[in-house]
Amino acid sequence: MKITKVESFILHVPLSPPITDAINAPTHWGLPGVRIYTDEGITGYGYTGTCAYGDELITDTIDRYYTPVLLGKDPYMVREIWDELRYGKMHWIGRAGITHMALAAVDIALWDLMSKAASRPLWQYLGGHKSKPVKAYNTNGGWLNWPKERLLQDITAFVEQGFTGVKMKVGKPDPREDYDRVRAVRQAIGDDVILMVDVNQMWNITTAMTWGKKLEEFDLFWLEEPLNPDDVMNHKKLADELNVPIALGEHVYSKYAFRDYIHQGAVEYVQVDTTRVGGITEWLQVAGLAAAYDLPIVPHVGDMGQIHQHLVAATSNAVMLEYIPWIRDIFVEPATVKDGYYVLPQMPGASTEVIPEYFDKYRVK
Ligand SMILES: [Mg+2]
Structure with missing residues (x-):
């Protein structure tokens, strides 16, 4: 299997009513994420979670620095891909936060892909x-x-x-x-x-x-x-x-x-x-x-x-x-x-796939 296309996205899902903890007061939950397409027709979904601030920094990392590494790779080589992204061009400027959340979205999409290809729920x-x-x-x-x-x-x-x-x-x-x-x-x-x-x-x-x-x-x-x-x-x-x-x-x-x-x-x-x-x-x-x-x-x-x-x-x-x-x-x-x-999920994959209607409704990028 080969990765043919990598497409980042940002969803902002409204919270009703807004909540607070001691340091945050979000009005939306942010899902900066990625869809990874393959030559076998299987698509993996991965995302991270935010208070809907800074999401574009996460997807920029994916678009500019992770996508060129991913194209043409075999998703089953996920651990090698992880090392390549983790210790690649972004290592100098970020070993936590933005870069690691971008890496999480990509890695989750790859595990979603693999378990879908095996027709098994991820667990x-x-x-x-x-x-x-x-x-x-x-x-x-x-x-x-x-x-x-x-x-x-x-x-x-x-x-x-x-x-x-x-x-x-x-x-x-x-x-x-x-x-x-x-x-x-x-x-x-x-x-x-x-x-x-x-x-x-x-x-x-x-x-x-x-x-x-x-x-x-x-x-x-x-x-x-x-x-x-x-x-x-x-x-x-x-x-x-x-x-x-x-x-x-x-x-x-x-x-x-x-x-x-x-x-x-x-x-x-x-x-x-x-x-x-x-x-x-x-x-x-x-x-x-x-x-x-x-x-x-x-x-x-x-x-x-x-x-x-x-x-x-x-x-x-x-x-x-x-x-x-x-x-x-x-x-x-x-x-x-x-x-x-x-209740344990039964569908193949990591339960990360979004219903197209909601994907369009909440998509801000
Ligand atoms: Mg906590």
């Missing part, structure tokens, strides 16, 4: 590990801009729908308000539902130590991204001192950066995201690294779960997956949760 093509549905936890009711009433209303509704895990944002200017909101949620959902809190990097080590300790009484399943994601040393301090596990990974861009977190004991739930870490090829290596340390993987869903549902189903130490249904309706086979569990 089986990779070697399936879970024949039963994958446990989901719901993030979509815990936004920081939700007033307390809506927060309680949404989160209790998820529990009634069958979710046994929920996540809420913290990082308000006054941490006492966070404390009050977490207490109210825990009271509302009872002791049997697992509850995670996500700081989105807003705290410094002093705030994290103080308020992380205070929040321990609410039996949190994890504390997510308490600090700047480059600060391995202080995450290690928190992991040592707090009785709440530390979760992070959505801003960690390579297996080397994960190695430092993992080897130093600075992360306890590994949230490696295929759309940030350069795609499925690198994701699998991080998953193997975490497995060797007996650490659980619970990916952050920059893809909104479409691709990660396959990766979790194919990975022994991946235990659960986040659920945010913002963009599911645009896909030919949308990620589906029933009674709190992801």
